[in-house]
Amino acid sequence: MSARRLRKTLAVPAAVVLAAPLALAAPPVAAETVDTGDLTVTYVESARWNTGYSGEITVHNASGADLTDWTLEFELPEGGRVHELWNATVEGTAEEGYTVTPPRWGAVVPAGGSYVFGFNGVHEGGNTHLLDCSINGANCAGTPSQGPEHDELSVAYFTQWGVKERDYHVRDLIDSGSADKLTHINYAFGNVGSDGECFMTNDPEDGDALADYGRVVPASESVDGAPDGPGQPLRGNFNQLRKLKELYPELVVSISLGGWNWSEHFSDAALTPESRERMVSSCVDLYLRxxxxxxxxxxxxxxxxGIFDGIDLDWEWPGSEGNPHNTVRPEDRENFTALVREFREQLDALGEETGRHFELSSFMPAGAWRLDSGYELDEIMPDFDFITVQGYDYHGTWETTTNHQSNLLPDPNDPGEVISTLTNVEAYLERGVDPEKIVLGVPFYGQGWTGVEPGPAGDGLFQSASGPAPGLYADGTEDWKALKELSGFEVHRDDDLGTAWLYDGETFWTYDDEIAMDQKTTWAMDNGLGGVMIWSIDGDDADGNLITAIDAALGR
Incomplete structure (x- = not known):
């Protein structure tokens, strides 16, 4: 990882304060200055027609002093230009960029207030947001964050459906303090169709283009407080991720392809050189171009x-069973290798064209049996920047006996088939994978059963259950932020295994709290792994307590 840098800001000179007559004057008091860190600019496209549009720009002054002199500089996307501007003075061209200053009669931006002006512009059907925007020489979005203070990877999956189903928005990454602690966001998920190509749709079973880039995000949910314009070509989660990256320029955002529900057509897409080339080029065009x-x-x-910096492959699973609707072939193993190579080659070609490095990662399974049936690790690892290894769902309500879902070590008291993070990671290391390229996945949710007897230890562990525990979104699973609020439960834990569970005499939840997250992250660092991955960030609470525990352990 490259060192993250915090851009310096420059102070803006305050207006000169007139002094009282010398004989009556008290000792001079310096006027409060307006630091550029207190200045931000928001933009919204307020109307669009044919080849024209109206834009509204607001300069915000969060300082305690009035701002009398300001200079705004920006460029527009290709094909865009300012036609006329009011309540400010503009100079420049579409080719050279624009410089906006107060009108000749002045335009004070009051302390704690704002100043609004607008313009009409010309577009060619594309976006109209401001590019390379600066106010008095500083970033219009505010002082960019350098991100985590450590070099280890902290990767969080942001779910497409989390906005609608869990009321978790891109802005919540900032409000919770989580964005400061992340190096990567994987946006889940992108779909691959029966023709073997990446695609977008509003068919509820196959996609949600409305959530991705169609929904008009209101000001109250927007990263910068400015609403989406109803005619903008880019709205929804994608536009919010674009704004997030203005504040966190070191943040890497990848599109994650597949997942449990949308891996159905991967085997067909990876089957031949022609189908692999078609799949990869369609995904590159859709997301990276x-x-x-x-x-x-x-x-x-x-x-x-500019929104996505890479591709995350989440084929669940090549060469072994996943979702019952998946196509599975014995040759998936070799075809996955060829697919990864095709992605790497096309990403590198785009990188040469654009001067950027596009990352390639993959979500990889727990269990050595899946590795041997689906992956030629020695062949594919050189093409990946890193891989994330599933460190959860070891047990769950598809079984009738309570158990740990994310134990670090084998539990010697486990009466069934033993699985653990240690045995999973060892399987990768035995097959020659560099531990620094392994990022350990951890869950921000729990697995739960009900109808559970206490058992000999009185804690409900390793006991038969009558069925899955009721959950807010699905029976048998629950977000950590909901589990932490349960009453009437006793917390049990095994510090050696890095596990915790809740039990009230009837219902049993295996989950991870702040202590368990610290233990898992510390274990990953002690064993030389590259970092920690989270499924999924919307399971954390409003204060970001789980990611804070991870970040503290990564930074030790």
Whole structure:
């Protein structure tokens, strides 16, 4: 990982304060200055028609002093230009960029207040957001964050459906303090269709383009406090991720392809050289070049360019059973190797074209049996920047006996088939994987059973159950933020195994709290792994307590 840098800001000179007559004057008091760290700029496209649009720019002053002199500089996306501007003075061209200053009659931005001006512009069907925007020489989004103070990877999955189902928005990454503690966000998920190509749709079973880039995000949910314009080509989660990266320029955002529900067509897509080339080029065009299909007035060529920095492969699973609707072939193992190579080659070609490095990662399974049936690790690892290894779902409510879902070490009291993080990671190391390329996955949710007898230890562990425990979104699973609020339960833990569980005499939840997260992260660092991955960030509470525990352990 490269060192993360905090950009310096420059103070803005305050207006000169007139002194009282010398004989009556008290000792001079310096006027409060307006630091550029207190200045931000928001933009919203307020209207769009044919080839024209209206934009509204707001300069915000969070300092305790009035701002009388300011200079705003920005560029527009290709094909865009300012036609006329009011309540400010503009100079420049679309080719050279624009410089905006107060109008000749002045425009004070009051302490704790804002100043608004607008303009009409010309577009060619694409985005109109401000590029390379600076106010008095500083980033319009505010002082960019350097991100974590450690070099280890902290990867969080952000779920497409979390906004609607869990009321968890991109802005919550900032409000909870989580964004400061992340090096990577994997956006889950992108789908691959029966034709073997990445695609977008609003079919509820196959995609949610509305959530991705069609929904008009209101000001209250927006990263910078500015709402999406209803005619913008890029709205929704994608536009919020774009704004997030303005504040966190070191943050790497990847699109994760597949997942449990959308790995159905991977085997077909990876089957031949022609099908692999077609799949990869379609995914590169859609997400990295940003060529979104126009759906409900959103999208267009290049609309999402610059948002995604890489591809995360989440084929569950090559060569072994996953979702019952999946196609599985014995040759998936070799075809996955070829697919990874095709991704690496096309990402490198795009990198040469754009001057950027595009990352390639993969979500990898727990269990050596899946490794041997689906992966040629010695062949694929050189093409990956890193891999994330599933460190959870070792046990769950598909079984009728309570157990740990994410134990670090084998439990000697486990009466069944023993699985652990140690045995899983050892399987990768035995097959020659560099531990620094392994990122350990941890769960921000728990698995639960009900109808559980106390057992000889009185804690419900390793006991038969009548069924899954009721959950808010699905029976048998529950977010940590909900589990931490349960009453009437006793907390049990095994510090050697890095596990915790809740039991009230009837219902049993295996889960990870702050202590368990510290233990798991410390174990990963002690064993030379590259970092920690979270499934999924919307399971944390509003204060980001789980990611805070991980970050503290990574930084030791």
């Amino acid at each position: 940003g060529d979104l299909p126009v759906i409900d007035g959103a999208g267009g060529e290049g609309a999402a360019y």
